[in-house]
Amino acid sequence: MNTTLIDPRTGRVRGTSPVARESEVRSAVDAARAALPGWRGLTPRERSRRLERLAALVEDNARAYVERxxxxxxxxxxxxxxxVEQVADLFRFYASAVRAQQAPAAGRLVDGHESWVRWEPLGVVGVVVPWNYPLMMAAWRCAPALASGNTVVAKPAETTPDTLELLAEHAAEALGPGVLTAVPGDRRTGRLLVGAxxxxxxxxxxxxxxxxxAARAAGRRVSLELGGNAPALVLPDAPDDTWAQLARACTYNAGQSCAAPARVITLRENYEETVERLAAAARDCLAGRDFGPLNNPDQLARYDGLVKASAAGRSIAADIAPRPGEENGFWRPARILADLPDDDPAVVEEVFGPLLTVQRADDLGAALALADGVPQALAASVWTRDLTTGLELAGRLDAGETWLNCHLVQTAELPHGGRGASGHGTDLSTLALHEYQRPKTVTARLIPRS
Structure with a gap:
């Protein structure tokens, strides 16, 4: 059984991909289970060296990854x-991080006893990743899981199996057979993996x-990153490049990023200026020239439905500039929606496209209430020249990651994770290692010499 793959730039068929079912998923999980003792038994230094080799293979084959x-x-x-460069860096980061883990207190904590804590891998980890960052999201999950001594079976999104399959091929070469396996397929494939x-x-x-x-996992540990609807609080003294920065962040990956800015919130005194300057900045970002298309027909239909359902008084769209032969791709322009109710569908739902809504508030307290007034709580940003006010607002926002005078600035060293409807768990940083480990306390009674 195969699924048809579509090139979102043209809307045309670009090939097919196999769809894994019970036997293929079971074989992949069995292979991961068989590889687990050897992989978890390696010293951190040896696992680190193999992960470094995988990073080198990603770098050596960067062109193939980019094309896929x-x-x-x-x-x-x-x-x-x-x-692709970030993915190689991420594997290198965790190759080093696993050798420098900090354990809880150890020593003679109980009289006559010596205690310490071992961090142990969980075992076989099933990873399911989306289509917006097929390779990078796989690395965010797989790198710390592998570094911690787990083996991994990963399922890519149905529309984007290409790079994860290549990563699994290189992992077999660098890490050993069965340590990281890819099972391409559809939603049913993902459910089979979760239930395996x-x-x-x-x-x-x-x-x-x-x-x-979470329901199908039936009590097993689950790490969930479930999207966002990020607010950007733009104050009257925002830096001059605020609007260009927000427009670029909103259109990066066609806005198909969980942490992308989605809801601009201003005070009444700078509302009109914000709408005008955001619209001007958005017009400078052209789909086809500066950013890519939406990923698939379902996402296209969902995006169009939210735009159509919006009660915005103003809908300001830029142009699109597809290359010759790409006119029928899934292109949508950068768009600003203004003069809309606070419960507008484009506000309360994650649009996941190159679109910014603009809302106004009477004061900072009301602006914070609007920012925290949706179920998602993944990321947020504040834009002001007043460092004291900016840091205070960044601290008060209900989000797992906040930025001041920037947005979407991330690095392997800093954790990323959500709250509320955005899920739970940690990606990136050394903290992510503990997502894939469990602590074991070992206490030994010291027997006096006779």
Missing amino acids: EAAGTGKPDSETAGE DVDMVAFTGSAAAGADV
Whole structure:
């Protein structure tokens, strides 16, 4: 059984991909289970060396990764090349981090006894990743899981299997057979993996799918990253480049990023200026020239439905500039929606496209209430020259990651994770290692010498 793959830049068929079912999923999980003793038995130094080799293979084959990522997502090379570079860096980061873990207090904590804590891998981890960052989201999940001594079976999104399959090929070469396996397929494939003999599930996707995953996991550990609807608080003294920065962040990956700015919130005194300057900045961002298309027909229909359902008084759209032969791709322009109710569908739902809504508030307290007034709580930003006010607001926002005078600035060293409807768990940083480990306390009674 195969699924048809569509090039989102053209709307045309670009090939097919196999769809894994019970036997294929079971074989992959069995292989991961068989590889687990050897992989977890390696010293951190040896696992680190093998992960370094995998990072080198990603770098050596960067062009192939870029081409595959572009075919599945439609992203321009300027985006995919940077993401491939980040993936190699992430494997290198966790290759080093696993050798420098900090354990809880150890020593003679009870009189006559010596105690310490061992961090042990969970076992086989099932990873399910989305189509917006097919390679990078896989690395966010797989790198810390592998570094911690787990083996991984990963399922890519149905529309973007290309780069994860290549990563699994290189992992077999660098890490050994069965340590990281890819099982391409559809939603049923993902459900089969969640229900298989895995010890943990790491899922990145929609809130509805995340709830289904948690139910099917049946008590096993689950790490969920379920999307966002990020507010950007723009104060009257915002830096001059605020609008250009927000427009670029909103259109990166066609806005198909869980942490992308989505809801601009201003005070009444700078509302009109914000709408005008955001609209001008958005017009400088052209789909086809500066950013790619939406990923698939379902996302296209969902995006169009939310725009159509919006009661915005003003809908300001930029142009699109597809290349010859790409006119029928899934292109949508950068768009600003203003003069809309606070319960507008484009406000309360994650649009996941190159769109910013603009809302106004009477004061900072009301602005914070609007920012925290949706179920998602993944990311947020504040824009002001007043460092004291900016840091205070960043601290008060209900979000797992906040920025001041920037947005979407991330690095392997800093944790990323959500709250509320955005899920729970930690990606990136050394903290992510503990997502895929469990502590064991060992206490030994010291027997006096006779």
